[in-house]
Amino acid sequence: MSTVGELELAEIKPVTKMAVRWRDLDPLGHVNHEVFLTYLEHTRDSWLDTVSGATLGPADYVVARIEVDYMAEIRLEAGHVIGRCRLREMGNTSFKTDELLTLPDGAVAARAMAVLVMWDATTKNPRGLTDQEREALAA
Numbered sequence: 001m002s003t004v005g006e007l008e009l010a011e012i013k014p015v016t017k018m019a020v021r022w023r024d025l026d027p028l029g030h031v032n033h034e035v036f037l038t039y040l041e042h043t044r045d046s047w048l049d050t051v052s053g054a055t056l057g058p059a060d061y062v063v064a065r066i067e068v069d070y071m072a073e074i075r076l077e078a079g080h081v082i083g084r085c086r087l088r089e090m091g092n093t094s095f096k097t098d099e100l101l102t103l104p105d106g107a108v109a110a111r112a113m114a115v116l117v118m119w120d121a122t123t124k125n126p127r128g129l130t131d132q133e134r135e136a137l138a139a
Contacts, residue, residue, distance in 0.1 A: 012084040012100055016046040019080050030073035036110050037066070040099050043083025044114060047097070051087075052136040064094065065115040072109045074101070081109060087137050093118050093126040095137055 018039055026032040031039075048056045074081055081101045088096040099112040120127040129137075 012086045012098060014082045014084050014102075015050060016043050016083040017080050018042055018083060020074060020076055020078050022076065024074075025076060030075050033068075033070060036068060036070065036074075036101065039081055039083060039101055040066070040068070040110070040112050040114070043085050043099055043101070044097060044116075046083065047085035051139055052133070056133060056136065059121060060118060061116040062119045063114055064117045066112060067114075068110055068112045070110050072103065072107050074103065074109050078103050080104060088113065090129065090134060090137060093128050095129070 020031060024031045024035045045058055081103060084100040084102065086098050088098045090096075094115055094117045097114045097116065099114060100108055101110040101112075102108050118127045118129055118133070119125075
């Protein structure tokens with residue numbers, strides 16, 4: 001079984017497939033490091049949509065922290081990248097995710113950890129995770 005750091009690749013199921021676009025490239029001919037963050041965001045949103053039954057979305061949380069380890073370049077010739085995401089841990093108002101971007105051949109292009117804080121758009125403050133949200137994230 002392939003490992004990435006302490007993560008077992010097989011434990012993090014694919015949630016989305018994203019096309020590598022010409023505009024994603026930098027002058028070196030590979031995907032710009034900033035675009036990795038967009039790929040990771042799309043992965044995270046797709047995962048949340050799947051686990052929550054579309055009840056949790058980008059308006060429900062803010063990203064408080066993200067750590068990215070760049071492992072391999074992504075070139076246009078790859079055609080697409082596969083985003084993988086899973087819950088790492090849950091707190092009272094926040095949760096952490098493990099995220100991977102893999103190439104079609106299975107090579108890991110990036111691994112990331114994100115801290116997401118539940119957000120009340122009306123009060124502009126953190127809010128607690130509901131029991132329903134906890135169940136969905138833990139599933």
